[in-house]
Amino acid sequence: MPSSPAHPSAIRWAAAAGAILALAGCSATAPVAQTQSPVATPAQPSVTLAQPSVTLAQPSTTSSRTPTATATSKPSPTKTSTAPPTDRRTAAQRNRPFTVKGIPVVSKKHPINASYRRSSVTSPYGLTQETQLALTRMIVAARAKGVRLLVRSGYRSYSLQAQILSSKIREYGSETLARRYNAAPGRSEHQTGLAVDLWDGVTWGVGVRATKAGKWLWANAWRYGFILRYPNGKEKITGYAFEPWHYRYIGTKAAKAFGANSNLTLEEYLGIA
Ligand SMILES: [Zn+2]
Numbered sequence: 001m002p003s004s005p006a007h008p009s010a011i012r013w014a015a016a017a018g019a020i021l022a023l024a025g026c027s028a029t030a031p032v033a034q035t036q037s038p039v040a041t042p043a044q045p046s047v048t049l050a051q052p053s054v055t056l057a058q059p060s061t062t063s064s065r066t067p068t069a070t071a072t073s074k075p076s077p078t079k080t081s082t083a084p085p086t087d088r089r090t091a092a093q094r095n096r097p098f099t100v101k102g103i104p105v106v107s108k109k110h111p112i113n114a115s116y117r118r119s120s121v122t123s124p125y126g127l128t129q130e131t132q133l134a135l136t137r138m139i140v141a142a143r144a145k146g147v148r149l150l151v152r153s154g155y156r157s158y159s160l161q162a163q164i165l166s167s168k169i170r171e172y173g174s175e176t177l178a179r180r181y182n183a184a185p186g187r188s189e190h191q192t193g194l195a196v197d198l199w200d201g202v203t204w205g206v207g208v209r210a211t212k213a214g215k216w217l218w219a220n221a222w223r224y225g226f227i228l229r230y231p232n233g234k235e236k237i238t239g240y241a242f243e244p245w246h247y248r249y250i251g252t253k254a255a256k257a258f259g260a261n262s263n264l265t266l267e268e269y270l271g272i273a
Pocket of ligand 1: 153190195196197245246247
């Protein structure tokens with residue numbers, strides 16, 4: 001339970017995160033989301049035009065990130081099957097993420113630089129198109145089960161991440177503690193547009209785990225291609241403390257290997273733990 005001592009900090013984080021979101025212009029995120037139904041419905045229209053055609057193809061096929069799917073069937077004729085993949089990118093090459101089996105990995109060990117640009121950006125959360133589509137499906141499905149899911153944070157830029165970390169270090173008075181929950185720039189999945197922080201609009205912090213939203217997500221997010229990215233007790237592997245709110249999109253086929261209520265990490269799944 002390495003995360004328990006930091007619980008209170010998560011709460012402080014929440015308060016500050018709200019402020020930061022406002023700074024970042026992500027402020028629309030939380031307030032807009034508060035209204036629940038507007039979350040998925042009105043937010044989509046702007047993007048909808050481009051998406052419908054793709055939507056149909058993706059849920060089952062996971063076309064754009066298909067290599068993901070191949071992970072299970074292990075198509076790569078490379079040596080990948082035995083030797084663990086190694087991140088050989090130079091600093092200059094970090095404008096692209098370290099990718100294993102078609103799945104981009106951004107972490108403390110595998111950073112991206114400020115030149116990294118995500119593709120197919122959508123609004124209002126800055127997620128990639130595929131991630132946003134999956135998120136919308138998930139939010140709608142949750143709502144049908146009486147579960148309210150709100151987006152607390154989607155895309156965050158390199159510079160915003162830098163601001164967040166330095167303000168957290170000041171706030172906690174401990175750089176070590178701040179870094180357990182807050183990524184340094186280039187080391188946050190939020191910069192990829194593939195990750196999203198979700199909650200019920202009421203309970204934030206580690207308490208998310210016990211909420212209806214948190215429970216539903218842990219049991220069902222995989223169906224929509226999302227995984228709990230920082231499971232409890234896996235800090236040594238992921239580099240981050242337990243975050244029951246942080247979900248990472250990896251595509252439905254890969255997420256199937258995780259399944260319901262899984263504590264498997266992406267690193268373990270990809271053989272890079
Ligand atoms: Zn997050």
